[in-house]
Amino acid sequence: MPELPEVETTRRGISPWVVGQRVLRVVVREPRLRWPVPARLGRALSGSCIEGVARRAKYLLLGTASGTLILHLGMSGSLRVVSANSVPRKHDHLDIVFVNQMALRLRDPRRFGCVLWTTRDPVRHRLLRGLGPEPLGPDFSGEYLYDRSRGRRVSAKSFLMDSRIVAGVGNIYASEALFSANIHPVRAAGRISCGRYEVLAEAVRRILSDAITKGGTTLRDYVRSTGDPGYFSLHLNVYGRAGEPCAHCGTPIRSTTIGQRASYYCPRCQH
DNA sequence: AGTGCGGCCTGTCCGC
């Protein structure tokens, strides 16, 4: 499942292969993603150069002179750079074929991802305009979380996963960051001190940054004719470890459901 | 406004 670090690693992995390339055509084998792939995509992109690949939250933004391709990998999406004539496998839904006979190929078995086109400033697109600050950007801090959380009764975990509060913190990283900051995931967001939010914000930054650094070793996997990008394995302290001893105190890790999401925490360390 | 939840999908895992 691509979380923010995987999306950032994907961005870095494909950038050298697509930036500056001219689009020859777009091949859509399966338009039924989360939203239908726009029929005008081929017309819009063909003949244009990809000028840059940016990221906002977990959205990838491929910029051209006339508009921006907005791409989300959903739960199961991946991008590879392949030879344009390589045979697509099952779930290879879309190719952006370049003049140099390479192609950017989207694979997404569960089709929770999306491919959209906008001619406006992409950050004003309805999917992006309401997003909170980037967790690795300058506007994200403990003080910011503290200010936004006053009066809020939602759980700390739901608060941290609310993309309007901070963009792109997924289920795994929310559990891990809360564990690192010793904050119980169901504690009301409005009842956490500024100092504890400072620790939490720093934990979010550190955990995401470490994961991106680890992803750097897999960059070459984004370019090959077969196989998938190898998502890196993280060292996880609590996620998926129900029943296992806490690394700090040995108490068995517990799992519960918060906002319909699996959540993991140490009942002794987190409060 | 804040909060909770339904729904979209398929691969994987479990029990029979």
Added chain:
DNA sequence: TGCGGACAGGCCGCAC
């Protein structure tokens, strides 16, 4: 061994 069913999971969009 094969099969059906439950489940996971990002996140939008709706209902209250």
